[in-house]
Amino acid sequence: MSASFKVGQRVLVKEGDPPGHIRTPFFLRGKPGTIETIHGEFRNPEELAYGKDGLPKKPLYLVRFLQKDVWPDYGGAPSDTVCADIYEHWLDAD
Amino acid sequence: MADHHDHDHDDHAPIEEGKAPTEFDLLEQAIRELLIEKEIFSADDLRRQVDKTDSVSPADGAKVVAKAWSDTEFKAQLLSDPKSAIEGLGYDVGPAPNLVVLENTATLHHVVVCTLCSCYPRVLLGPPPDWYKSKQYRGRVVIDPRGVLNEFGTQLSDAVEIKVVDSTADMRYLVLPPRPAGTEGMNEEQLAALVTRDCMVGVTFPDSPVN
Secondary structure (H helix, E strand, C coil), X not given: XXXXXXXXXXXXXXXXXXXXXXXXXXXXXXXEEEEEEEEEEECCHHHHCCCCCCCCCEEEEEEEEEHHHHCCCCCCCCCCEEEEEEEHHHEEEC | CCCCCCCCCCCCCCCCCCCCCCHHHHHHHHHHHHHHHCCCCCHHHHHHHHHHHHHCCHHHHHHHHHHHHHCHHHHHHHHHCHHHHHHHCCCCXXXXXXXXXXXXXXXXXXXXXXXXXXXXXXXXXXXXXXHHHCHHHHHHCCCCHHHHHHHCCCCCCCCCEEEEEXXXXXEEEEEECCCCCCCCXXXXXXXXXXXXXXXXXXXXXXXXXXX
């Protein structure tokens, strides 16, 4: 499985609250962002946490969000951003 | 006790004489004993790994930063391929998670957090400080980074973009802070003495030689 998204592409983090060892922070679910870096492919931590092999590997991205898109009342500079590492299966094209 | 993986345990907890073990202490003990009994690893392997993990300190990160300030070729390698760069300096990266180095400049300031637990670039900084693991820091730095940096004594103008980096998965982030003014002519050892743990997390700047 190779990376479906390109650097600079707009993405939307999926919503939802499945049980388990989820690495997508709640505060970013449902938020629009931009692919900053393609890190490569890694074993899926949602599977690894339960003693499985975590295969197939999942593409992992650093995704950049404007603070004002995450927190509507953000009081800092409009260019301020927050980034997080998010697996491809948590992202949709925006 | 054993802090041999990358999640949140405090290996500098106060002496616990007379304190009942917590559920997590018992769980850790049970799993450790099972793994040793099944010969997945030995008690000695575990002790060596804990010793190795605990022997890393921010002085290691400081040496890397000082080298990057002094050697542009090394700096380019550190930013593009951090693993090879630090292995080239003799650090044993082993199975540690992937390292990413973020360069802070006059217009872009990175600050690192792990909102989910306490992921930290242990391979170069050792165990994280208590404040890094606190819910206060983890919860607030993503929503009010300027306020939190201010509490660390770090004021940045609105012309500087603050980029909070939340290490939620397989990558560990180390900040390469800007070289302070007035350090021309200093050697790597003198430069490393200015590089504090906190400036490699991005909550402050390196010490200034003027002070």
